[in-house]
Amino acid sequence: MSVKVKIDGIEVEVEPGTSILNAARQIGGDIVPPAMCYYSKLKDSGGKCRTCLVKVSKGSEKDPRPMPKLVASCRTAVMDGMEVQNITSPEVLEARKGIVEMLLINHPLDCPICDQAGECDLQNLAFDHGAVKTRYEFDRRTFEKIDIGDKIQLHMTRCILCYRCVFVADQITDHRIHGILNRGDHSEISTYIQHAVDNDFSGNVIDVCPVGALTDKTFRFKNRVWFTKPVQAHRDCDKCCGKVTLWYKGEEVLRVTARKDQYGEVEEFICNTCRFDKKKTSDWVIEGPSKVSHKSVISSNHYEFKPLPVVKTNPLLREANEEQFERDTRL
Amino acid sequence: MARKLLLEHINVPGINTLDVYRSKGGYASVEKALKTMSPEDVVEEVKKSGLRGRGGAGFPTGMKWSFLAKPEGVARYLVCNADESEPGTFKDRYLMNYIPHLLIEGMIVSSFALGAKVSYIYVRGEMMPQIRILEKAIAEAKNAGFLGKNILGSGYDLELYVQPGGGAYICGEETALLESLEGKRGNPRIKPPFPAIAGLYGCPTVVNNVESIAAVVPIINEGGEEYSKIGVGRSTGTKLISAGGNVKKPGVYEIDLGLPVEEFLYSDEFCGGIANGKRLKAVVAGGSSVPILPANLFLKTINNEPRLMSYESLADGGFVTGTMLGSGGFIAFDEDQCIVRNTWNFTRFYHHESCGQCSPCREGTGWMEKVLHRLENGHGSLSDMDLLVDVSKKIEGNTICPLGDAAAWPVASAIRHFRDEFEWHVTNASEAVTRNFGLAHYADPLTKKEAVA
Numbered sequence: 199m200s201v202k203v204k205i206d207g208i209e210v211e212v213e214p215g216t217s218i219l220n221a222a223r224q225i226g227g228d229i230v231p232p233a234m235c236y237y238s239k240l241k242d243s244g245g246k247c248r249t250c251l252v253k254v255s256k257g258s259e260k261d262p263r264p265m266p267k268l269v270a271s272c273r274t275a276v277m278d279g280m281e282v283q284n285i286t287s288p289e290v291l292e293a294r295k296g297i298v299e300m301l302l303i304n305h306p307l308d309c310p311i312c313d314q315a316g317e318c319d320l321q322n323l324a325f326d327h328g329a330v331k332t333r334y335e336f337d338r339r340t341f342e343k344i345d346i347g348d349k350i351q352l353h354m355t356r357c358i359l360c361y362r363c364v365f366v367a368d369q370i371t372d373h374r375i376h377g378i379l380n381r382g383d384h385s386e387i388s389t390y391i392q393h394a395v396d397n398d399f400s401g402n403v404i405d406v407c408p409v410g411a412l413t414d415k416t417f418r419f420k421n422r423v424w425f426t427k428p429v430q431a432h433r434d435c436d437k438c439c440g441k442v443t444l445w446y447k448g449e450e451v452l453r454v455t456a457r458k459d460q461y462g463e464v465e466e467f468i469c470n471t472c473r474f475d476k477k478k479t480s481d482w483v484i485e486g487p488s489k490v491s492h493k494s495v496i497s498s499n500h501y502e503f504k505p506l507p508v509v510k511t512n513p514l515l516r517e518a519n520e521e522q523f524e525r526d527t528r529l
Numbered sequence: 530m531a532r533k534l535l536l537e538h539i540n541v542p543g544i545n546t547l548d549v550y551r552s553k554g555g556y557a558s559v560e561k562a563l564k565t566m567s568p569e570d571v572v573e574e575v576k577k578s579g580l581r582g583r584g585g586a587g588f589p590t591g592m593k594w595s596f597l598a599k600p601e602g603v604a605r606y607l608v609c610n611a612d613e614s615e616p617g618t619f620k621d622r623y624l625m626n627y628i629p630h631l632l633i634e635g636m637i638v639s640s641f642a643l644g645a646k647v648s649y650i651y652v653r654g655e656m657m658p659q660i661r662i663l664e665k666a667i668a669e670a671k672n673a674g675f676l677g678k679n680i681l682g683s684g685y686d687l688e689l690y691v692q693p694g695g696g697a698y699i700c701g702e703e704t705a706l707l708e709s710l711e712g713k714r715g716n717p718r719i720k721p722p723f724p725a726i727a728g729l730y731g732c733p734t735v736v737n738n739v740e741s742i743a744a745v746v747p748i749i750n751e752g753g754e755e756y757s758k759i760g761v762g763r764s765t766g767t768k769l770i771s772a773g774g775n776v777k778k779p780g781v782y783e784i785d786l787g788l789p790v791e792e793f794l795y796s797d798e799f800c801g802g803i804a805n806g807k808r809l810k811a812v813v814a815g816g817s818s819v820p821i822l823p824a825n826l827f828l829k830t831i832n833n834e835p836r837l838m839s840y841e842s843l844a845d846g847g848f849v850t851g852t853m854l855g856s857g858g859f860i861a862f863d864e865d866q867c868i869v870r871n872t873w874n875f876t877r878f879y880h881h882e883s884c885g886q887c888s889p890c891r892e893g894t895g896w897m898e899k900v901l902h903r904l905e906n907g908h909g910s911l912s913d914m915d916l917l918v919d920v921s922k923k924i925e926g927n928t929i930c931p932l933g934d935a936a937a938w939p940v941a942s943a944i945r946h947f948r949d950e951f952e953w954h955v956t957n958a959s960e961a962v963t964r965n966f967g968l969a970h971y972a973d974p975l976t977k978k979e980a981v982a
Contacts, residue, residue, distance in 0.1 A: 245719040246887050248927055267926045273719050296923030300892040333916055336899045359885060378714065378885070381697070383895045385885035 201278040205229055206286045208514060218271035218282055219250055223461065227512045229284050230461075232294075232323050234301070234408050235360035236272035238463055243365050244272035247358065248297050249323060253290050256281035268293055291327075298328035304338050304383060305409070306355050314410030316423040316495045319462055320358060339383060346376065346389055347396050349415050349474050350404060354386045357411035363387060363403035370467055371397045387411070398437055401473040405456050405464045416474055417445075417453035424495045426452055428488035433481055437469040443488055444479075451477045460491065534747040534759075534767050535740070536783045539627055545662060547669040550630040558749035559675055562638045563683040566749075571642035575745060577753030579765035584610060584701075584738030585816065585856040586931075587840045590745075596725040597643055598733040606734040607640045607648040608710065609742050612694050612701040614653055615816035616878055617858030620769035621739040623781040625652070625659040629666040633689065635742035637675060638749055640687050643735055647688045651706050654696035663691045698882035702930045703736040704728075705884065716886045717930035738856075740769055761787030764839035768857055774813075775863035777801035786839045790814075791828055793838055794861065807863035810971050811947070814843050815855020817875045818935030820942030821868070822852050823971035833975060848942070864968040869954050869961075872943040873901035879936035890933040893924040897940055904951060907958030914944050914951050947971070 200211045205222050206229045212221045220238070222230045231252055236244030244250075250272050254265040259279030268290060271282070284290055302324060309315040341354035359378070364387070367374045376389040404412050426445040433440045445453045454473050456464035476482065490497040533539075543549040550556070562571050576591030597605065609632070613621040625632060632650070640648045652660050667689055670676050678686045692710055694700045700709045704718035707729045728734025744766060748756045757765045764786040773779045776794070778801040784793060794809070795802045803809050809824040829835060831850040836842050843854045862871065880894040897920055903909050921937035928934070944951060949969060954961040 245929060248887050248889055251927060270719070270929075293923065293927055296920075297889055297927065300888050300896075300923065303892050303896060334896060336896075358888065359891065361886075380885075381699070382880060382883040382885045383891050385891075 201276055201280075203276040203279075204281045206282070206284050208512065212276060214278075215275050217244075218252060218254075218269075218274050218276055218280075219244075221276050222271065222282075222284065225512060227515065231271045231284055232319075232327060233272055233461070234319055234323060234358060235362060237362050237365070237406060238461075239467070240362060240365040240369060240406070243362060245270045247301065247360055249294055249301070249327070251290060251293050251297070253283040253287045254280060255283050255287075294327050295329055298324055299332060299334075301358050302328065302332060303334040305358060306338060306340075308356070312356065312410040313413045313418055313423075314356075314407075317462075318410060319408035341386060344388065345415070346412075347400065349401065349470070351413050351415050351418065352387060353411050353413065354388075355411075356409050357387055358409055359385060359387075360408055362406040362408070363412060366403050366406050366467075367400070370399045370402055373397075398469045398471070399467055401470045402456070402464070402467045404473075405458070405467075408462070414453055414473075416477075420452050421447050426496075428490060428496065430457065430485040430488050431482035432485065433472065433476065433483060435469060435472055438472060439466045439468065440472060441466060442468055442472055442482075444482060444484075449479070451479060451482075453477075457488075531759075531767075531785045531788075533783045534756075535624065535631065535743055535769065536628070536781075544628055545630070545666070547630060547666070547673055550628075551673075554750075555630055556634055556670075556673075556675055558746045559634055559637050560681060562641055562749050563681050563685055568642045568644055571638060571745075571749065574748055574753040575642070578748045578756040579753075579760075579763060580741065580744055580748060580756070581764065581840060582738060583740035583744065583768065583856070585615070585818075585853075587854065590737065590741050593725070593737075594639075594643060594735060596723075597735055598726050599644070600733070604647065604730075604732045605643055605645045606729045606732055607636065607643050607645040608703075608706065608729060608734055608736045609636060609648070609650040609739055610701060610703065610706055610736050611650055611652040611656070611659075611739045612698075612706060613739070613856075614655075614696075614698040614701055614882075615818065615856050615858055616875065617771065617773055617813060617860045618816045618856045619771045619773075620781050620857055622656055622659055623771070624739055624743060624769065625656070625663060629659075629662050630670065631743045631746060632663070632739055633666055633670050633675075635745045636689055637670075637680070637687060638745050639735075639737065639742050640689075641685055642745075645735075646686055647690070649710060649729075650689070650691045651700070651710055652691055652693055653700075654694045657693070660691055660693050667691065697884075698878075699884045699930070699932060702932065705930065706736060707734060716884050717932075719929055759785050761837060761839050762841055764841060764854075768838070768854070770838070770857045770859050772800045772859045772861070774859075774861040775804050775807065775866070776861050777804045784838055786837075787842075788838045790836045790838055790843075793859075794828075800859075800861070803861065803863050805863070807865065808968060808972055809861060810864045810866060810968055811862040811868060813858070813860040813862075813939075814852045816858030817860075817878065818938060819853040819855040820848055820851070820938050821872075821946065822850075822942070823946045825971060825973055825975050826850050826946070827852075829975055831975065848938070849945070852942075864972075865965055867905075867965045868943055868947040868950050869901065869905050872940055873898065873905045875939045876901050876936065879932065883932060883936070884930075887929045887933075889924045890928045890936065893920050893933070894936045896920055897936070901940070904954050905961075907954065907962050909951075909955045909958070911952060911955050913955070914948060917941075918944055 231250035233250045234247035251268040252271040256262050258277030344352045379388045429444045431444045444451050456468045538553045572594050580590045581587045699705045700715040702717045705715045709715035724734045793799045812827040830845045840854045845851045876898045880898040883890050883894045885891045921941045924933045925937040950966040
């Protein structure tokens with residue numbers, strides 16, 4: 199039993215109950231809406247950042263009325279015969295542009311000194327969907343930096359309140375001691391009285407953070423990510439899967455993170471021992487260099503260079519492209 | 530003078546006690562409903578009455594009740610939304626303060642209709658006196674056997690609890706209210722699922738405004754047919770309007786829906802006209818979140834028909850030349866009031882009350898507030914108006930809950946109707962901080978139907 203859904207004119211069959219976003223990810227390519235707060239590994243995440251808004255131009259086969267408002271694709275389940283417009287709808291692009299602008303008005307734009315620069319979801323989002331200039335002319339909100347434990351630093355000024363770290367603390371770790379204080383644009387992630395977050399999986403909040411609000415204190419200001427080489431490695435760990443990415447500068451392991459997929463989501467969460475304490479090559483079994491997208495700044499100096507692929511993984515686009523290529527070469 | 534249904538006995542001394550309330554025919558609807566009617570009959574009566582939600586959206590109450598899922602073995606809840614915090618609206622507080630038994634009577638009948646064994650009244654935290662009054666009234670009702678086990682020998686059990694909130698505007702949104710009632714942070718939930726399917730503790734729940742629940746009492750007493758004869762068109766029954774601003778006699782008035790706004794504003798029975806012999810400049814008809822209208826468009830619709838106090842007539846003209854009845858927070862502005870300052874004040878409220886969950890509302894309300902503050906204080910520029918309209922458009926419709934819309938509408942409508950005043954704040958900045966713009970042409974009669982883009 200599967201349902202058919204059309205996203206930007208491309209049809210895909212998915213399981214009932216799949217969200218529009220995940221259906222789009224099954225197609226892949228440019229039609230995947232960006233997501234800043236949704237995280238497939240975390241239950242109940244999503245719906246907050248509103249960057250994944252799409253237009254539902256046909257509700258379903260039974261009820262073909264379009265939905266009156268743009269909907270958050272990460273939290274809207276597909277229906278049989280649903281038709282969704284993402285990049286083909288100017289309304290969606292306009293709304294998304296506005297939301298990127300809103301996300302950036304209280305974000306400090308201190309990318310030159312931010313450790314996340316180069317692997318920051320917000321940077322990518324702003325580059326792909328944002329406007330050139332902001333129209334915001336006022337002071338941005340600022341907060342003091344807070345240490346949550348001796349390994350993690352919280353720089354609330356950069357936070358976009360995606361709630362991902364709250365879900366991590368809620369779902370991965372035993373008891374939650376951090377959450378959101380206050381409301382509106384002065385709300386903040388906090389442990390309330392600077393309580394140390396010290397359980398074995400707390401380091402994962404660094405990986406899920408889409409911006410540089412939660413950073414690894416063992417890596418802070420050591421290096422830019424694009425000067426380091428990601429290498430896949432694993433070790434026997436009794437707490438977690440032990441599958442990680444090591445980030446090398448020369449011979450030295452600068453940091454350890456979980457492995458991330460193409461949407462910037464970790465594949466499996468790792469424990470703090472692997473993340474913070476095992477920083478010698480001898481601790482690990484090296485598997486080989488990580489695949490880095492040609493679009494990423496991290497790939498800028500190293501690894502096999504592939505010419506930019508003219509077609510995406512989408513078979514329909516590829517077919518159309520081959521036809522185009524043939525026509526062009528014939529002339 | 531039209532008959533009052535809710536506030537009929539409001540001036541009887543001691544009406545807040547059970548004995549006096551009983552002597553005035555109180556709790557008759559409980560006896561009628563529990564002894565002679567089935568729950569389905571009650572829902573049917575409410576449907577027939579055409580009662581529409583009095584909290585702001587105006588969704589038919591009977592329809593809402595019939596949407597409630599009724600799976601076997603799962604509890605159902607009725608929650609009364611008494612988190613009244615819309616600027617300009619104070620009718621629910623008035624009702625709970627002076628005639629608390631009316632709400633409790635309505636809660637019993639409504640809970641019976643929905644099959645709820647436990648019901649809650651979620652009252653805003655600032656209304657501590659009203660919470661005490663309600664708790665006292667509940668204790669009285671319980672002693673008299675209207676609450677608890679086996680009410681009036683009908684075999685129906687009901688426990689009624691009053692829950693104080695923390696005083697957040699956002700907890701008046703139904704899903705945020707349920708989150709708060711569950712003891713969590715009051716963030717609105719993402720719909721679907723709607724509360725009728727999965728609400729409080731994951732069980733089917735109906736959330737109704739205080740006034741909607743109170744209106745069930747006269748509906749049961751007199752029958753839905755009789756109730757639906759009051760009013761005009763699809764706006765049936767009576768409505769409490771909290772009149773405020775520069776009127777001679779501010780206060781809570783019960784009107785029949787369909788009363789001409791001119792009569793409401795100028796007759797001595799109601800507001801009594803504008804105070805101090807001034808003239809009307811603008812009106813916010815239903816609480817701060819509905820679009821503001823200049824005097825001429827408020828008294829007459831764009832087609833030069835007199836406007837009535839009803840859901841349809843106030844919405845005549847859509848968002849271009851119309852407004853909404855909303856929750857009935859009627860605010861009149863006289864010629865000395867500054868619309869820019871008022872808009873800034875409203876926006877400041879929404880900035881303060883935004884929950885911070887979704888980005889357009891969290892960031893956009895603060896942005897609008899800062900721009901309006903700059904305009905009001907004479908540091909604005911002419912492009913600010915377009916900026917505000919654009920920001921409000923980016924917020925509207927893109928948020929999880931209606932707070933984003935509520936923040937965007939007053940700004941968009943104020944600029945639509947009072948753009949010259951905003952411009953005057955820029956061009957005559959030094960004057961704007963010392964005196965007000967005045968009436969301009971806002972009270973002039975509408976001459977011809979304008980072509981609307």
